[in-house]
Amino acid sequence: MLSDNHGDPGSQLADTRLPSLQALRCFEAAARLENFSRAATELHLTHGAVSRAVRLLEDELGVALFERRSQRVFLTQAGATLARAVGGGLEMMRQAVGELRTSARKGRRWVLSCEPTLLMRWLIPRWPDFQARHAALDVHLVAGGGPFSFGSGIDLAIRRDDFPWPDGYHAEPLFAEQVGPVCRPDQRASWFATHKGSAALRPGAPCLHARTRPGAWQEWATAAGQPLPGAKGQSFEHFYFSLQAAVAGLGVAIGPWQLVRDDLASGVLVAPLGFVEDGSRYCLLSPQPLHPGSPQADLLAWLRAMG
Structure with a gap:
């Protein structure tokens, strides 16, 4: 006796079975x-593999799905009918898979690595707003700068593009870096000269430096078209310390706009020369x-709004 798998080829069972996905x-x-070569590229297959798959599908269905003319292909009426159905079905599958992945990820903890000074002076002060807007997302903030690996437990990272990233990393721009000299308001007259409404750094003004960003003054001078200050000043281990030294009145530091904007708004620091990219x-x-x-897309949108 034949099993059900060997039914009449003309039966309803045989007519409704699906070809391979x-x-x-x-x-x-x-x-x-409308091109086998582009289809092969999209699917990471060879042209021959796509052509054979379509030919086998035509043989299985018993109809021509394409007209092949002058190295081009055109859908037949039967092909257009099948294309609408298959395209709609695959899109429904993509949406369902995306929804399942999103649902699964909402319950897990995400690790976001951020450059330390940006983390302390910009991200953490604004983080309560993100938590209020996205209470269901569990994001763990960690400090980290320079090169890193996603295989080390990091899911996302915020970095300045001052070092090469590995091939395959995806980058979404947040904001351009804008820099300028900053100091305490009560030191402005001592370290900046004003002439006809234009300010300039006095030659003897103490310039603060940081070992983690040694080229900060040179980068500002080049971008602003200003001479590089020659006065020696204190050097600190970390960029964050140089900014805190400026707050303490020890000298003039190069302050990126995002890192000092809160101090400028509160009047703790001033930027007599403004900022340049x-x-x-x-x-x-x-x-x-x-x-x-x-x-991740929700986080990206929020970061850009905060920038």
């Missing part, structure tokens, strides 16, 4: 792009592009 994916891409920018780095509606 790989064959349908090859057909859908070829139909949408130094050609660098901060980016949100991820191991792959961010999907719309995902927790």
Whole structure:
């Protein structure tokens, strides 16, 4: 006795069985792009593999899905009918998979690595706003600068593009770096001269430096078209300490706008020469592009709004 798998080829069971998903994916891409080579590139297959899959699908269905003319392909009426159905079905599958992934990720903890000074002086003061807007997301903030690996437990990272990133890292720009000399308001007259409404750094003004960003003054001078100050000043281990030294009145520091904007707003610091873009920018780095509606995309939108 034959099993149910060997039913009459003309029966309803035989008519409703589906071809392989790989064959349908090859057909859908070829139909949408009307080009087997581009379909192969999109699917990371060879032209021959896509062509064979479509040919086998045509043999299985018993109809021609494409007209092949002069190295181009055109959908037949039967092909257009199948393309609409397969395209709609694959899109429904993509949406369902995306929703499941988003749902699964909402319950996990995300680790966001951020450059230490940006973390302390910009991100943490604004973080309560993010938590209020996205209470369901559990994001753990860690301090880290320079090169890193996503394989070390980091899911996302905020970095300035002052070092090369590995191939495959996805970068979403956040904001351009703007820098300028800053000091305490009560020291402005001592360290900056004003002539006809234009301010300039006095030659003897003490300039503060940091070992973690040794080129800060040179980068500002180049971007602003100003001479590099020659006065010696104290040097600190970390960039954050040089900014705190400026707050304490020890000298003039190079202050990136995002890192000193709160001190400027409160009157703790002043920027007599304003700010100029130094050609660098901060980016949100991820191991792959961010999907719309995902927790990472929500974080990106918030970061850009805060910038």
